[in-house]
Amino acid sequence: MEPVAVVGVGMTRMERERRPDGYADLVYEAVCLALADAGMTIDQVDNVVTISNDFFDGRTISSMAVQDACGSYDKNISTVEGDGAFGAFYGLMRILSGSFGTTLVCAHHKGSESDMSLITNAMFDPVYERSLGIEAVTSAALQARAYMDRYGVSEEDCALVSVKNRANALRNPLAQLPLELTVEEVMSSPYLAEPLKVLDCCPVSDGAAALVLASAERARKAAGKPVWVRGVAHCCDAYHLGDRDLSDVRALQRAAAKAYSMAGIDDPAREIDVVELYDAFSYMELMWLEGLGFCGRGEAGRLTAGGATSLEGNTPVNASGGCLAGNPVLVAGLNRIIECALQVRGEAGEHQVEGVRTAVAQGINGPCGQSHCVWVLGGER
Amino acid sequence: MAGEKNGEGKEAKEERKELIKLESGEAEQPFRWSAGTYGSRFLSELRDNCRFVGVRCPCCGRVYVPPRRVCGPCFRELTELVPVSDEGEVITFTVVSFGFVDPSTGRQKPVPYGYAVIKLDGADTYILHYLDETDPGKIKVGARVKAVFAEERSGSMLDVKHFALLRA
Ligand SMILES: [Zn+2]
Numbered sequence: 001m002e003p004v005a006v007v008g009v010g011m012t013r014m015e016r017e018r019r020p021d022g023y024a025d026l027v028y029e030a031v032c033l034a035l036a037d038a039g040m041t042i043d044q045v046d047n048v049v050t051i052s053n054d055f056f057d058g059r060t061i062s063s064m065a066v067q068d069a070c071g072s073y074d075k076n077i078s079t080v081e082g083d084g085a086f087g088a089f090y091g092l093m094r095i096l097s098g099s100f101g102t103t104l105v106c107a108h109h110k111g112s113e114s115d116m117s118l119i120t121n122a123m124f125d126p127v128y129e130r131s132l133g134i135e136a137v138t139s140a141a142l143q144a145r146a147y148m149d150r151y152g153v154s155e156e157d158c159a160l161v162s163v164k165n166r167a168n169a170l171r172n173p174l175a176q177l178p179l180e181l182t183v184e185e186v187m188s189s190p191y192l193a194e195p196l197k198v199l200d201c202c203p204v205s206d207g208a209a210a211l212v213l214a215s216a217e218r219a220r221k222a223a224g225k226p227v228w229v230r231g232v233a234h235c236c237d238a239y240h241l242g243d244r245d246l247s248d249v250r251a252l253q254r255a256a257a258k259a260y261s262m263a264g265i266d267d268p269a270r271e272i273d274v275v276e277l278y279d280a281f282s283y284m285e286l287m288w289l290e291g292l293g294f295c296g297r298g299e300a301g302r303l304t305a306g307g308a309t310s311l312e313g314n315t316p317v318n319a320s321g322g323c324l325a326g327n328p329v330l331v332a333g334l335n336r337i338i339e340c341a342l343q344v345r346g347e348a349g350e351h352q353v354e355g356v357r358t359a360v361a362q363g364i365n366g367p368c369g370q371s372h373c374v375w376v377l378g379g380e381r
Numbered sequence: 382m383a384g385e386k387n388g389e390g391k392e393a394k395e396e397r398k399e400l401i402k403l404e405s406g407e408a409e410q411p412f413r414w415s416a417g418t419y420g421s422r423f424l425s426e427l428r429d430n431c432r433f434v435g436v437r438c439p440c441c442g443r444v445y446v447p448p449r450r451v452c453g454p455c456f457r458e459l460t461e462l463v464p465v466s467d468e469g470e471v472i473t474f475t476v477v478s479f480g481f482v483d484p485s486t487g488r489q490k491p492v493p494y495g496y497a498v499i500k501l502d503g504a505d506t507y508i509l510h511y512l513d514e515t516d517p518g519k520i521k522v523g524a525r526v527k528a529v530f531a532e533e534r535s536g537s538m539l540d541v542k543h544f545a546l547l548r549a
Contacts, residue, residue, distance in 0.1 A: 019400055058405060117481050126414045127424075128447050131538055132509055133483050133490060141475035142498055142509075149473065149522045193496070194476040194517045238453060242446075242498060242507035246473060 001262060003381045004095050005219040005226035007102075008038025008212035009338040014176040014326030017112035018206040023057065024069040026208035027108045031070050034104070034210035039223020042071035045212070046100035050079050051087035051107035051330050055119045070106045070210075083278075084209065084334025085363025085373035089232060091213050101218040105211050109328035111204035123367055125240065136280075136367075137201060139241060141193035143368040144283040146246040148195060151298030153286060155195050159186035160304050161282040162199050162324055168311060169321025171350035176326035177203050186282075200282040207328030209335050216381070227341040230358070230378045231263030236371035244368075252291030252362070252372040259360075260293070263376035268293045268360070272376075274343045274353045275315060276336035277362040279322040284369065285309075288362060289317065292374070311353065319343070319351040333363025333373065340377045419448035422462065428536040433528075435504050437461045446504040466502035467528040468547070473498045476517045499526060499544055511543035520546065 010033025012018075012026050021029075027050075035042065048070050052062040059065060063079035070077075078094075080087035084107040091103035120136035147153060160183055169175035181199065189199040212222075219226040235258070237251040238244045256268070265271045275292065279285040286300035294315060295303045303309060309317035318324075320339045323332050340359035342348040361375040416424055419436060423446075426432045436448035440455040446465055451458060474497040482489045495512030497520075513529070514520050526544040534540035 020398075117479075121481075126412070127416045127420055128538055129509055131483065131486075132496075132511065133477075133481055134496075134509055135481065137479065138475060138477055138481075138496060141477070142473045142496070145475055145522070146473035146498075190478070191476070192479045194478070196475075240506070242509065243453070246498070 001229075002096055003216040004092055004229045005214055005216070006211055006229070006337070006341040006377065007214045007219050007222035007224060007226050008034040008040060009341050010034035010037060010211070011174055011209045011335055011338055012207050013174045014205045014207040014328055016176060016203060016205065018110065023108040023110045023208065024066045026110070026206065027066045027106050027210070028069040030208040030210040031104065031106055034212050037224060038212045040102075040212060044102060045071060045075065045104045046102045047076040047078070047094055047104075048072040049087050049091040049094065049103055049105045050077065051082070051084050051105070051334065052079065053081055053330060055122055056109060056111075056114060056329065058114060066106070066108060070104065076100070082330070082365045083363040083373070084330055084332065085337060085361065085375065086234060086333065086365055088211065088213070088334060088337055088375070089234060089373055092229060092232065095213055095215050101215045103213045105213065105334065106208065107210075107331040107334045108208040109331050110206045111329065112206050116204050129241075137196060138193050139367045140281045140284075141196045142241070143246040144195050144281065147283060147287055150247040153283070153298065153301050155187060156183055157301030157305065158195075158200055158282040158286065159183045161279065161285045162186050164304065164310055165279060165285070165318045165322045165324040168319050168351055169325030172320045172325065173349070174326070175321045176205055178321065178325060196281060202280045202323045202327035205326045205328040207326065207331050209331045209338055211334060211338055211341070225345050225379070227344045227377050227379065228381045229375065231259035231261070231265070231376035232374065233258030233262070234371060234373035236366070239366065239370060241367060246368055249287055249291030249369075252288060252369065252374070253293070255372045255374045256292050259374040259376050263358075263378070265358070265376065269295070269315060272315060272358050272360050273356040274319060274340065274359045275317045275362075276320060276322065276339045276359070277317060278332060278336065278364045278369070279318055279324050280327055280332070282324065285317065285322070288369070291372070292360065292362065311351065316353045319348065319353055333361075336361040336363055337375055337377070340375065344377055344379050417450065419450065419462065423447045424536040424540075427540040428534040431467070431530045433465045433467055433501055435463050435465045437463050443505040444503060445506050446501055446508060463503070465504045469499050469501035469504070469526055471497045471512075471520065471522055471524045471526060472500050472507050473522060474512060474517075474520050476515050495520060497526070497544065510538070510541060513543050513545045
């Protein structure tokens, strides 16, 4: 792959309700931060990829509503309806096509403006599934049970992820839900859908993020230290929940294998210094860690309990607090990539992990992690 | 004291800053989704005969329920409709405790309720449905279940009222 770098990043704070501002305002804020970080003006942006979802925004062609805010006027602009990790992938491909030297990628979400259950219900099949009330939390509970039952994972194992990530969030000024918690407190929080309790679940959030990708030639002209894309891949499993073994992480394993092979990584646990993954629910961190190859199937609970994924551990996971500390949908995957870029630059602030050379970010699309996008970022090409 | 003054000034400014929100109100976006030929057959069999129908892939032999046109993994067109049982097993389950207004009925289903991924005997894929049990301690992965049909049926998944746990 021709070298492409992340040269500018910007994230808004994640909040339960960003009352004064519409989503275009959030996009403008994130885009300005990313451009300033890159030391670029909007004129140096060759094309724009926006990330939005018409249901969440309550309007069709939702991408066009941020056209001014993302500076795409008189430019080539295209849209991804899906998680930010996939939107960034498209932005990367547009540079690899040779047509563009830089891509601005931006994502926004205002969970405060709609009903999360109704909208996530709408991702399911309208003929066979939607009328049965399935939505994000219910489907996640079905997956959590399938995973826990198959591998003997306990609710306490999952609770520990929530404790760890919310504590990490205490060091992240952009986090929405920094909390000092104990496993007992997570365990005694009320069930939403058994085995998932309130404190196993991400909050509803408002937020936006933006990043600037650049070819090697254009990255040289950017202000900051470029963070290189060393490997990236995505892979998709079946859409219908009933067509999948929900305890399986095949799609993630395939995406990770491809991304690692591009990056020349043989032993992820040894060669990857930090991971930001899509922990919308505590059990997901365990499943995705196994899918990313940091341990065998069913072993991530023990890995977590042993401290390997804590801030001081061998491979800190979600040092930022992850999605459990704030989950603007669609933005979340972009935030994972941005947090990894900051870690590689050594500029993650209070949650910086020492000596990060290689970082892995993961985003998901579709119910229960139907598809996965894995990014390997590093300081060297 | 200067700080206090600044604080007052800020408060006065904030009073003037009115934040307006617009409600979408009762507006709806109605749709009419085609169930397709096989889907129509599946739903009419539920409605008229309280039976489940699947479709078999000639290539991998997998039986899909509900039936659909194409086997994804084989990318082959499916033509052989086959009957499957109204009994099966629980693949995974949950008990839902949070309220949720069902968009198809506009009503909130009383909580808690059991929910499961179910493999009907003779099928290779699973369906989602309600369970008649709300105590998670009494539900097991692998438990046997049987469909309980609604008295009034209209050709939808809700023609099955729920699945009942078959207690040995
Ligand atoms: Zn087949």
